Amino acid sequence: MGFRRSPAFTLNPSDKLKFVHPFTNFSLSIYFEFHPLYQLQFAHFQSPSYLCSFKSTNMQILKNQPLQPYNTFGIRATARHFVEVHSEHELRQALQSGIQPIFILGGGSNILLTRDFEGLVVKNDMLGKEIIDINDHQAIVRIGAGENWHQAVLWTLAQNLGGLENLSLIPGTVGASPMQNIGAYGVEIKDVFHHLEAMERATGAIHTFDKAACQFGYRESIFKKALKEQYVITQVYFQLTTQNHNINTSYGAIQEVLKQQGIQQPAIHDVSRAVIAIRSSKLPNPAQIGNAGSFFKNPEIPQTQFDVLKQHFSTIPAFPGEGGGVKVPAGWLIEQCGWKGVRRGDAGCYDKQALVLVNYGNASGGEIWQLAMDIAESVKEKFGIQLAAEVNVV
Ligand code: EPU
16 A cells, blocks of 8 residues: 655644544644744655654754864863854744843854853854846855855855955854854955845844845844844855956065966956956865954054154055044054064964964963953064954953
8 A cells, every 4th residue: 555645744843733543533632832043844654554754854953062173273161052054044043042141153263152052052053055037247145144154255266256355264153154244355245235135133024234224334233233133144145256256466465466466357266266266265264274354453543643653663655544534454563562473372462464363272262362452562662553353252
């Protein structure tokens, strides 16, 4: 006797399941009481014997989960509860689990963990890369927030779409990119951003944010300010070029690499390769040496303060700031204070880029943070400039 199998279905905690025997009309109701984060998924067989098999879905709350593999600093810390979400439905369930506080984790490439996390860590694993609209000039692509950033960039390049090449090899996930308006080598996310979708943590509703609504600034967005911890980004849409790409080689180091390679009219792939070469030579690979990229932001100071500093430190570099002031490279300030290459136990200031703090093995978050505070204090003492962390300290 063959079974006709209907599609599997999912039971949520509030659902009940009723079996009715076709001949006797005997019925049996089963109520489910289990934690809201656990679902049962039933494969439903229509057969006289009413076979019913079930298994739990792949969404599981883990307890006392080590976070070391989930942060690029490689800091040892534990999450009391931990769950990976792959869809809006799972994310909504996690947000409504009742476990507080909640910490949303992307690639863990911009955090410094200084203690265990007593609430629920939600790892955003929503995937998917898709061209949703394309014409002779441009394409709109949609990328799931959980996608690895660099793999997403390589995917756009493989589709011959331009715009993200200068942002090659940045660690982290796509969902984190608009949070802090990631930028490198003359390009920021805001230059190619179209819109995003995000789930409101309080209601589970999906809202759309266009570029203006995101209020992008230097390593800033509304999601780090007025809407801090209120939304989870689920999908990001980029507007990319299909031809006549805006090749951006304004950054001196890119020009040098292209010159060395004898490339005069670089294509988007050439720019990406040049950026990868520069990053690889200056920035430590988190797979080998724990780090979270630039630890501090480059500070912007008033022109008058800069003029005074210039009299004392004639070689101080400067770039135009966004707020009308002068941006000074924090790496230079830190190097001038003698920190470049300094190592304290396993916590250190990277010897090829002073703005990057590193974990050589077993440094604790507290040790890295102490080093960061000492660096900031000496910069304040010598230059009168207060450094602010770019990395989120948890
Ligand atoms: N500098 C030093 N010593 C150092 C490092 C830098 O003197 O050890 C001075 C030099 O004058 C150099 C200038 O700082 O010309 C700029 O250095 P670099 O080009 O390495 O860039 P950055 O300002 O240190 C910023 C971003 C990086 C991004 C690069 C390239 C911030 C906080 N950091 O660093 O982003 O890759 O520009 O565009 O804005 C990140 O955010 O994690 C990150 C790596």
